[in-house]
Amino acid sequence: MSSGSVEYSSRDGRAYITLNRAEKRNAMSDAMWAQLMRCYDQAEADDDVRVVILRGAGDDFCAGHDLSEVGNQYGDGGTDAEGQRRRPSQRARLRYDKAYVERFQRIFTFLKPTLALVKGYCLGGGLYLAESADLVIAADTAKLGHPEQKLGLSGAAYFDAWEIITLGARKARELLLMADVWSAQEAREAGLVNRVVPVAELDERGEQWAERIVRLPRDGIALGKAATTLALESLGVTGQFSYGHILHTLATNVRYEPGEFNFMKERRVSGVRASTHEREDFYIRSNADE
Structure with missing residues (x-):
């Protein structure tokens, strides 16, 4: 079965990064995460690129991490002296989770403006990708949420600080603890996305916003993004990337009761x-x- 791919192209001051696994609603495999980071590196290194547009192939943006890989990413814990299988160590969990969280941090603190075009399912890790972006335009077909919190995380998220700042404390807790999937309009009313447009107009509206950005001075764009990142740091928001992986490691090691x-x-x-x-x-x- 294909593990999917992430496609990159650029023109007219824009870099287009496309999650390409439509048959799986663009669920992200580990291989795709690695490709995604290389695409952002390429966009950052190209001085002609002034804005990054992140989108999904097919009818969906991203349904999150490939669930067939979840739980296996920590590797094999080996066996004990009696030959019994052991669970992966906490250090193995921390090592993987830290690298995973750093991917979202990479996008969140990217040196150039980023725009996510969301349609269809935008769940779990897919929503983290949208939350990492500076701007989000959602199609009226979008469904956004963190249903993965039902796996046992119960509100331990990588973006809890940003969500509290953006949504307010109570709405952020609702998003994570209740793990509901919001419609595009609900997400707009809560402040999770900037605009909601008909799905047929999503790409066109994205191009309009991108054009407004690329007309700005390149140094102005870079300094504006740096100032935004500095402001978020001063508010303590970026601290979520320092503790997020620790919370995830603890949450994936919970004990289930009858x-x-x-x-x-x-x-x-x-x-x-x-x-x-x-x-x-x-x-x-x-x-x-x-």
Whole structure:
């Protein structure tokens, strides 16, 4: 099965980065994450590029991390003296999670303005990509949220500081703790995206905004972005990248009590698709009992 790809092109002061795995709603494999970082490096090194446009192939922006890889990314914990399999160490978890969080930090502190064009599903790691961007235009088909919090993270996110600043403390807690998926309009009203447009107009509106940016002086663009990053640092927002991986490492090592849904266990038994549906059914049943 294809692990997908990330495509890069540039013209007229714009760099276009396209997540290309439409058959999987552009779910990101580890190979795609590595390609994505190389694309941002290329855009930053090209002095002719003044703005980066991030988009998804097909009908969706990005459904997050490929769930078939989740839980396996920490490697094999080996065996003990009796030959029993061991869980991956905390140091292995921290090492991977730190590198993972640094990808979003790379985009968040990128030296040039970034614009995400969101349509269809924008979930989990896909929403982190949108949150990392300076500007977000969403199509009216967009569905945004962090349903991965139902895997056991319960609000431990890489962007909690930014979300609190952007959405307000209560709305940020709702986004993470309730793990609902918001419509494009709900996301706009909360401040998660800048504009909502018909899906047929998404690319055109993105081009209009990009054109307004590329007409600005290059030094002005760079200094403006640097000033924004400095302001966020002074507010303590970028500190989320220092502790985010620690929270994730702890959250992926939670103990499940009887009656609690364990995605990793269910995936081993039923596979990714069936366990994902079971997760949603579990929460639907839980809400129905209230």
